[in-house]
Amino acid sequence: MPDPVPARRGRPGYDRESLLAVAVKLFNERGYDGTSMEDLSRRLGISKSAIYHHVPGKAELLRLAVSRALDGLFAEIDKLDAVDGRAIDRLEHLVRGSVIVLAEQLPFVTLLLRVRGNTAAEREALARRRQFDQLVTDLVTKAAAEGDLRPDVDPASAARLLFGMVNSLTEWYRPRGRASAAALAETVITVAFSGLRVRPAAAVRAGGRAPGHGNRAPDPCPAR
Amino acid sequence: MPDPVPARRGRPGYDRESLLAVAVKLFNERGYDGTSMEDLSRRLGISKSAIYHHVPGKAELLRLAVSRALDGLFAEIDKLDAVDGRAIDRLEHLVRGSVIVLAEQLPFVTLLLRVRGNTAAEREALARRRQFDQLVTDLVTKAAAEGDLRPDVDPASAARLLFGMVNSLTEWYRPRGRASAAALAETVITVAFSGLRVRPAAAVRAGGRAPGHGNRAPDPCPAR
Numbered sequence: 001m002p003d004p005v006p007a008r009r010g011r012p013g014y015d016r017e018s019l020l021a022v023a024v025k026l027f028n029e030r031g032y033d034g035t036s037m038e039d040l041s042r043r044l045g046i047s048k049s050a051i052y053h054h055v056p057g058k059a060e061l062l063r064l065a066v067s068r069a070l071d072g073l074f075a076e077i078d079k080l081d082a083v084d085g086r087a088i089d090r091l092e093h094l095v096r097g098s099v100i101v102l103a104e105q106l107p108f109v110t111l112l113l114r115v116r117g118n119t120a121a122e123r124e125a126l127a128r129r130r131q132f133d134q135l136v137t138d139l140v141t142k143a144a145a146e147g148d149l150r151p152d153v154d155p156a157s158a159a160r161l162l163f164g165m166v167n168s169l170t171e172w173y174r175p176r177g178r179a180s181a182a183a184l185a186e187t188v189i190t191v192a193f194s195g196l197r198v199r200p201a202a203a204v205r206a207g208g209r210a211p212g213h214g215n216r217a218p219d220p221c222p223a224r
Numbered sequence: 225m226p227d228p229v230p231a232r233r234g235r236p237g238y239d240r241e242s243l244l245a246v247a248v249k250l251f252n253e254r255g256y257d258g259t260s261m262e263d264l265s266r267r268l269g270i271s272k273s274a275i276y277h278h279v280p281g282k283a284e285l286l287r288l289a290v291s292r293a294l295d296g297l298f299a300e301i302d303k304l305d306a307v308d309g310r311a312i313d314r315l316e317h318l319v320r321g322s323v324i325v326l327a328e329q330l331p332f333v334t335l336l337l338r339v340r341g342n343t344a345a346e347r348e349a350l351a352r353r354r355q356f357d358q359l360v361t362d363l364v365t366k367a368a369a370e371g372d373l374r375p376d377v378d379p380a381s382a383a384r385l386l387f388g389m390v391n392s393l394t395e396w397y398r399p400r401g402r403a404s405a406a407a408l409a410e411t412v413i414t415v416a417f418s419g420l421r422v423r424p425a426a427a428v429r430a431g432g433r434a435p436g437h438g439n440r441a442p443d444p445c446p447a448r
Contacts, residue, residue, distance in 0.1 A: 034258035088421060116253070150422055153414055160396050161389050161415050168388020190377055191385050195419030197312060198374055
């Protein structure tokens with residue numbers, strides 16, 4: 001019987017998946033534009049023609065990588081059909097799901113967010129990303145129409161700031177497993193939907209004073 | 225008397241400032257790493273030696289550009305000494321000031337946020353950026369100690385999410401003057417400190433229902 005795990009000889013062997021992982025890491029370090037097939041061949045330790053055995057070129061690697069990110073994000077949109085209730089609750093579900101996708105597909109989402117549109121493959125990715133952003137904006141607009149969004153925030157800005165916060169995770173989050181990603185999602189939801197400040201009344205209860213100046217919604221408890 | 229505005233002949237003349245503006249635009253489009261002096265010379269329409277007349281090299285252009293951003297941000301930190309009151313209020317001032325700096329120095333802050341640390345000049349910029357981030361984290365930690373930060377959010381994550389939201393503006397904000405930047409700052413503050421959802425009580429008043437599920441602070445108005 002042949003050895004089921006053949007010993008590696010010399011340079012490592014790649015399948016499409018492991019080749020993609022190395023390519024995405026390099027794209028994220030040097031930029032997609034700034035990475036040539038030559039750079040990729042050097043990093044992988046295999047010839048360019050060995051790379052072409054797996055993929056027709058650099059653009060295909062980008063397409064595979066950003067599809068991984070986008071398919072995950074659109075799957076979260078599809079799940080919303082099963083969520084009853086108000087738009088703001090579906091929005092909360094979408095934020096939770098997006099944070100999990102981001103944590104699980106971190107290098108792929110990072111690449112998606114860094115794509116600048118200098119080539120056709122990048123522009124394709126940007127078009128699908130804009131579609132996702134539009135669905136988020138629609139949901140925020142619906143939440144506003146249902147009276148659940150703060151009236152002093154316009155829905156378009158709210159949508160951008162919300163996903164600006166989610167997307168910023170690619171700058172600092174380092175995956176530490178499922179539980180950590182789930183906890184992170186709850187933190188994002190708390191900050192985004194409830195804000196950083198404790199409620200005025202809670203601040204008083206905790207021995208602080210209620211914050212005194214502008215930009216705040218009217219106290220919901222005027223009778224106190 | 226000579227003509228006070230000499231007619232331009234052929235290629236445009238640059239001073240250091242206008243040269244820097246073009247360089248930063250190109251760095252933001254192609255990445256700092258991905259831009260050679262050759263690229264810069266082509267975009268400017270002047271020779272490389274004409275560029276060297278203004279600056280010793282590419283790294284100096286990066287230094288000038290990110291200093292513009294960082295000096296603006298650290299000036300906002302210095303202003304906090306004059307702000308009385310609690311850490312959360314100073315944090316709010318800092319967010320407002322940072323959004324204004326970002327809006328007024330948009331290309332420079334954008335470049336700062338895209339710097340990846342592949343060269344010494346980039347690593348210098350990153351080190352100063354980390355200093356700023358540390359000052360933000362200290363302020364958030366103080367706000368937590370004073371009981372003004374939501375207890376279900378850890379200060380380090382809060383600081384990152386807060387400035388993740390602020391920094392995300394470089395991805396979509398297009399300057400439209402001082403009034404627009406000030407309005408944007410108020411929107412960011414409202415979302416970050418008070419959250420997207422209207423207060424439960426306000427939602428009920430507006431004919432909606434209070435959101436029903438998890439992750440929320442206790443209702444501050446339990447007597448109702």
